[in-house]
Amino acid sequence: MNVTxxxxxxxxxTITFDSHTNQVMLIEQRLLxxxxxxxxxxxxxxxxxxxxxxxxxxxxxxxxxxAYGLAQGALAFPGQEMKKFRKHIQGxxxxxxxxxxxxxxxxxxxxQVLRHMEQGxxxxxxxALALAAAEEFANxxxxxxxxxxxxxxxxxxxxxxxxxxxxxxxxxFVDIGxxxxxxxxxxxxxxxxxxxxxxxxPRCQGATLTAWELAQxxxxxxxxxxxxxGFLFWRGEIDLAIVGSDRVLGRxxxxxxxxxxxxxxxxxxxxxxxxYVASPLSTIDWNLKSGRDxxxxxxxxxEVLGAWGIDATGKRQYVRVAxxxxxxxxxxxxxxxxxxxxxxxxxxxxxxxKDLWKNRHKLGGA
Amino acid sequence: MNVTxxxxxxxxxTITFDSHTNQVMLIEQRLLxxxxxxxxxxxxxxxxxxxxxxxxxxxxxxxxxxAYGLAQGALAFPGQEMKKFRKHIQGxxxxxxxxxxxxxxxxxxxxQVLRHMEQGxxxxxxxALALAAAEEFANxxxxxxxxxxxxxxxxxxxxxxxxxxxxxxxxxFVDIGxxxxxxxxxxxxxxxxxxxxxxxxPRCQGATLTAWELAQxxxxxxxxxxxxxGFLFWRGEIDLAIVGSDRVLGRxxxxxxxxxxxxxxxxxxxxxxxxYVASPLSTIDWNLKSGRDxxxxxxxxxEVLGAWGIDATGKRQYVRVAxxxxxxxxxxxxxxxxxxxxxxxxxxxxxxxKDLWKNRHKLGGA
Numbered sequence: 001m002n003v004t005x006x007x008x009x010x011x012x013x014t015i016t017f018d019s020h021t022n023q024v025m026l027i028e029q030r031l032l033x034x035x036x037x038x039x040x041x042x043x044x045x046x047x048x049x050x051x052x053x054x055x056x057x058x059x060x061x062x063x064x065x066x067a068y069g070l071a072q073g074a075l076a077f078p079g080q081e082m083k084k085f086r087k088h089i090q091g092x093x094x095x096x097x098x099x100x101x102x103x104x105x106x107x108x109x110x111x112q113v114l115r116h117m118e119q120g121x122x123x124x125x126x127x128a129l130a131l132a133a134a135e136e137f138a139n140x141x142x143x144x145x146x147x148x149x150x151x152x153x154x155x156x157x158x159x160x161x162x163x164x165x166x167x168x169x170x171x172x173f174v175d176i177g178x179x180x181x182x183x184x185x186x187x188x189x190x191x192x193x194x195x196x197x198x199x200x201x202p203r204c205q206g207a208t209l210t211a212w213e214l215a216q217x218x219x220x221x222x223x224x225x226x227x228x229x230g231f232l233f234w235r236g237e238i239d240l241a242i243v244g245s246d247r248v249l250g251r252x253x254x255x256x257x258x259x260x261x262x263x264x265x266x267x268x269x270x271x272x273x274x275x276y277v278a279s280p281l282s283t284i285d286w287n288l289k290s291g292r293d294x295x296x297x298x299x300x301x302x303e304v305l306g307a308w309g310i311d312a313t314g315k316r317q318y319v320r321v322a323x324x325x326x327x328x329x330x331x332x333x334x335x336x337x338x339x340x341x342x343x344x345x346x347x348x349x350x351x352x353x354k355d356l357w358k359n360r361h362k363l364g365g366a
Numbered sequence: 367m368n369v370t371x372x373x374x375x376x377x378x379x380t381i382t383f384d385s386h387t388n389q390v391m392l393i394e395q396r397l398l399x400x401x402x403x404x405x406x407x408x409x410x411x412x413x414x415x416x417x418x419x420x421x422x423x424x425x426x427x428x429x430x431x432x433a434y435g436l437a438q439g440a441l442a443f444p445g446q447e448m449k450k451f452r453k454h455i456q457g458x459x460x461x462x463x464x465x466x467x468x469x470x471x472x473x474x475x476x477x478q479v480l481r482h483m484e485q486g487x488x489x490x491x492x493x494a495l496a497l498a499a500a501e502e503f504a505n506x507x508x509x510x511x512x513x514x515x516x517x518x519x520x521x522x523x524x525x526x527x528x529x530x531x532x533x534x535x536x537x538x539f540v541d542i543g544x545x546x547x548x549x550x551x552x553x554x555x556x557x558x559x560x561x562x563x564x565x566x567x568p569r570c571q572g573a574t575l576t577a578w579e580l581a582q583x584x585x586x587x588x589x590x591x592x593x594x595x596g597f598l599f600w601r602g603e604i605d606l607a608i609v610g611s612d613r614v615l616g617r618x619x620x621x622x623x624x625x626x627x628x629x630x631x632x633x634x635x636x637x638x639x640x641x642y643v644a645s646p647l648s649t650i651d652w653n654l655k656s657g658r659d660x661x662x663x664x665x666x667x668x669e670v671l672g673a674w675g676i677d678a679t680g681k682r683q684y685v686r687v688a689x690x691x692x693x694x695x696x697x698x699x700x701x702x703x704x705x706x707x708x709x710x711x712x713x714x715x716x717x718x719x720k721d722l723w724k725n726r727h728k729l730g731g732a
Contacts, residue, residue, distance in 0.1 A: 033689035196695070199670065199688065201567055201591040207671070207688035215691045223694040225567040225670050226592045227626025231662070231700040234628060260593025262600060263629060266636055296597070304565065304591050305573070307673040309685025319675025319685050322565065322573035323399035325581045328589045329562070334597040 001170045001184065003216050005036055012038070013175045015056065015064045015138060019131065022075050024068045026056050029171055033212035034310050044073035044092045051099035051106065058172025059105045059246070060141045060280060066096045066106030067134040070113050074130040077123060085123045089114075105282060109137050138174045144280050145176035147347035152182025152242065152278060153189060155345075160186075160193040160239045163229055163268075166200040166258035167209035168244020168278060178278035179244040180213060182345065187219055195221040196238065198229060200258060202303035202330060226260050233271040241268050242345070245279045246333055247294060250365050253338030253353025254291035255279075259331055265340035274342040281347060284356065286365040291335035304328035367536045367550065369582050371402055378404070379541045381422065381430045381504060385497065388441050390434045392422050395537055399578035400676050410439035410458045417465035417472065424538025425471045425612070426507045426646060432462045432472030433500040436479050440496040443489065451489045455480075471648060475503050504540045510646050511542035513713035518548025518608065518644060519555060521711075526552075526559040526605045529595055529634075532566040532624035533575035534610020534644060544644035545610040546579060548711065553585055561587040562604065564595060566624060568669035568696065592626050599637040607634050608711070611645045612699055613660060616731050619704030619719025620657035621645075625697055631706035640708040647713060650722065652731040657701035670694035 003012050016025045023040035024047045031037055039055065041047040047069035050056055056065050073092030077085050093110055100106060116133035120126035156162060168179035176184060186193060195214055200206035207223045214221040224232070232238050241264055247256040255261070255277050268275040288294065305322040322328070338353035348362055356363060369378050382391045389406035390413045397403055405421065407413040413435035416422055422431050439458030443451050459476055466472060482499035486492035522528060534545035542550060549561060561580055566572035573589045580587040590598070598604050607630055613622040621627070621643045634641040654660065671688040688694070704719035714728055722729065 034686075197692075199567070201565070201593055204687050207692075211689035211692035215689055221692065223670055223688050223692050225625065225696070227567055227624075227629060228670075228695060228697055230629035230632065231625060231697050232695070234700065258593075259591065259597060263593065263596035263633060266596065266632055267629060270632055304589055304594075306675055307685060307687055309672055309687040311677070311683055311685050317677055317685060319673060319677050319683060320400075321570050321673055321675040322589050323577035323581055326563075326573075326577035326587065326589050329594060329598070330591070331594055331597050334600065 001175060001213065001217055003036060013138070013142070014061050014171055015068060015174055017068045017071065017131065017134065022072055024065060024072055026050055026065065027171065028055050029057060029209070030055060032171070033208045034316065043076060044069045045095060047072060048095045048099035051096070059283060060145070060173030061171070062100060062103055063105035063109035063282070064138040064141055064174045066099070067109040067113050067137040069096045070110045071130040071134040074117070074127045077127070080123050082123060085126065108282060112137055141173055141280070142175040144347040145170070145173050145178060145181050148178055148278050148280070148345050149176060149181030149185035151349050152276065152345040153185035155240055155242070155274070155276065156182055156186035156191060156193050158191045158193070161196065161237055162193060163196045163198070163232070163238045163241040163264065164210060165198045165206060165243045165261050165264055167205040169210055169213040171209050171213060172244070178280060179242045180210070181278060182242060183219055184217060187217065193220070195219055196229070196232060197221055197223050198226050198260065198264070199223050200260060201226055204307065205258070229264055230267050233267045233273060238273055241273060241275045243277055245277050245283050248277065248279045248284045248344060248356070249288050249291060250284045250286040250356045250360055250363070251289055252291065253341065253356055255336045255341060255353070256291070256294050256333050257336065259334050262334040262336045265336045269340045275340060276343050276345055277341055278345040281364040284363060284365065286360060291337065294335060296334070297332040299330045299332045301328040301330055304330045367541060367579065367583055369402055379504070379508070380427050380537055381434060381540055383434045383437065383497065383500065388438055390431060390438055392416055392431065393537065394421050395423060395575070396421060398537070399574045400682065409442060410435045411461060413438060414461045414465035417462070425649060426511070426539030427537070428466060428469055429471035429475035429648070430504040430507055430540045432465070433475040433479050433503040435462045436476045437496040437500040440483070440493045443493070446489050448489060451492065474648060478503055507539055507646070508541040510713040511536070511539050511544060511547050514544050514644050514646070514711050515542060515547030515551030517715050518642065518711040519551035521606055521608070521640070521642060522548055522552035522557060522559050524557045524559070527562065527603055528559060529562045529564070529604045529607040529630065530576060531564045531572060531609045531627050531630055533571040533579070535576050535579040537575050537579060538610070544646060545608045546576070547644060548608060549585055550583060553583065559586070561585055562595070562598060563587055563589050564592050564626065564630070565589050566626060567592055570673065571624070595630055596633050599633045599639060604639055607639060607641045609643055611643050611649050614643065614645045614650045614710060614722070615654050615657060616650045616652040616722045616726055616729070617655055618657065619707065619710070619722055621702045621707060621719070622657070622660050622699050623702065625700050628700040628702045631702045635706045641706060642709050642711055643707055644711040647730040650729060650731065652726060657703065660701060662700070663698040665696045665698045667694040667696055670696045
């Protein structure tokens with residue numbers, strides 16, 4: 001999407017590849033929203049480290065980063081011996097896989113690259129195929145987000161007031177994003193609307209990343225405390241909610257997403273406001289049989305007990321907000337049941353959550 | 367309630383009066399939870415300033431502060447001339463009233479003191495009556511909170527997990543508090559339970575004041591992001607919610623309280639968890655006919671766009687969290703309808719919200 005730096009606006013993807021220098025180019029997301037910077041990783045180890053250190057985050061984005069990282073590792077191989085090359089590739093694969101051990105996207109992305117590489121008969125061919133496959137993975141991610149935007153944009157009318165939670169924006173993918181895709185498409189189609197961004201404590205991805213994205217795209221928006229959405233629903237000031245997803249259960253229509261999503265869905269239901277979940281196909285889990293089986297990560301207490309921001313001198317720092325001797329609970333995600341979800345916006349169209357399973361062949365399921 | 371300073375535990379009230387030095391003694395609440403300090407205001411002007419500067423906040427607390435401030439002003443009068451004394455008292459009254467122009471509690475408290483003073487026949491008698499009336503106002507506030515605790519404590523069983531929002535604790539009153547009163551009473555009665563404190567963005571009174579209070583009283587508790595309560599309800603980890611109130615409509619049973627209260631009430635209803643509002647009599651408004659008529663204050667954007675805390679060196683400071691070019695909406699309160707409220711815990715007992723009106727005589731209404 002567009003980013004304006006020093007008055008100059010140009011299009012960026014979250015991840016690209018510089019084949020001249022054999023570097024994966026990443027937006028340094030830890031500096032956002034206060035500083036915009038693109039960094040290059042000098043080798044696959046640095047790429048893996050960037051995933052570990054959360055320079056790049058988000059399902060689609062880390063998938064593409066791992067795909068490019070595998071190509072980067074392949075291209076750095078100096079010789080022509082296939083046996084040594086294969087062993088080298090195995091090491092690259094393991095390093096990138098270990099960068100975020102619980103995530104499934106890097107593994108899926110790299111497996112796709114490996115399948116393409118196998119069609120090459122020598123090192124040179126396999127190197128070229130690796131890069132082409134990584135590019136194709138990234139392009140497909142962007143195309144899928146674009147398709148989500150095409151299907152979802154009709155939900156946003158002129159004057160619509162849209163609630164979103166956390167960041168399911170282009171920064172979490174290669175481009176365009178999922179929850180944001182309908183917004184960007186509606187804007188391109190010339191409609192005016194307003195977005196309320198839940199700040200999304202404790203990590204505040206709404207106040208930082210989503211607000212930054214929308215500001216860069218010149219989409220009208222305001223940040224709200226997570227507490228404020230209920231009041232806005234009550235006052236009739238929200239027409240539509242669109243959120244992203246960390247996992248959609250294809251069998252039940254349940255959705256895991258950032259903590260707080262469930263609360264907003266309950267409020268939307270009470271007020272008769274449509275509640276949509278945007279989801280790429282890779283996020284649909286066709287195996288799990290119940291949302292109760294989804295492991296919910298309990299994250300560090302320090303996230304809840306304080307906040308990161310920039311001080312008066314512009315220095316980024318953490319302040320402790322809560323009482324010093326108090327602890328915290330910090331579940332990272334919650335589960336929203338299908339009866340609270342109006343529709344799942346996928347690249348293949350909008351489906352009622354209960355209809356995912358019968359459309360599983362169309363949606364890439366088993 | 368008890369506060370432990372340098373290993374020594376003693377009982378404090380939020381506001382007391384030092385008749386030797388003619389000072390109102392206040393806990394400097396702006397320094398909490400990181401520093402506990404009691405300050406004395408040297409004259410009624412300094413007392414008014416302390417109200418304005420939010421050294422002291424909370425309905426009961428600022429009422430008692432104004433009552434003591436009026437007595438302080440009366441006691442500082444040097445002569446015996448009643449005419450001059452009356453004029454002086456009028457000036458003291460106006461100064462304290464202007465300290466927080468929208469608040470009704472200081473005015474009600476001072477009117478109560480004035481009524482008592484009028485029974486004195488000379489300056490000396492009126493001075494003595496002023497102080498006695500201020501003491502009685504403070505004692506009554508504490509007695510009412512104690513009665514709320516007595517009625518509410520039976521709701522908290524051994525093992526109960528209680529949710530609370532914002533701070534309706536003893537710091538907002540003279541002692542004991544309202545939402546916290548049942549907790550402190552249940553603890554005194556020997557029961558063990560656990561409290562989840564919503565951090566209560568944007569000002570985080572839950573993470574700072576309520577967590578500090580509970581830690582000082584050694585009540586088991588954890589801070590949670592406002593987003594997390596929905597997940598805890600879903601997991602069956604909350605048995606009961608108790609919150610305070612900024613205004614209870616005696617005619618309809620609607621409750622205005624800190625932003626986010628309504629959301630928790632909606633969640634409690636969905637999960638069949640009892641939701642109680644603790645309220646002193648002074649908070650019941652017998653005039654307003656609809657919650658839609660309650661003016662909701664829109665507060666400063668900066669509260670939502672950043673956070674106050676202490677940095678690594680222990681210095682208190684504000685950090686900007688949100689994207690720099692983004693704005694915010696910041697409604698300070700919301701309105702919870704009576705169908706979501708199990709009961710209103712008052713000093714006179716627990717009432718269903720719809721039953722307040724028929725019990726208005728018992729509850730101090732018209």
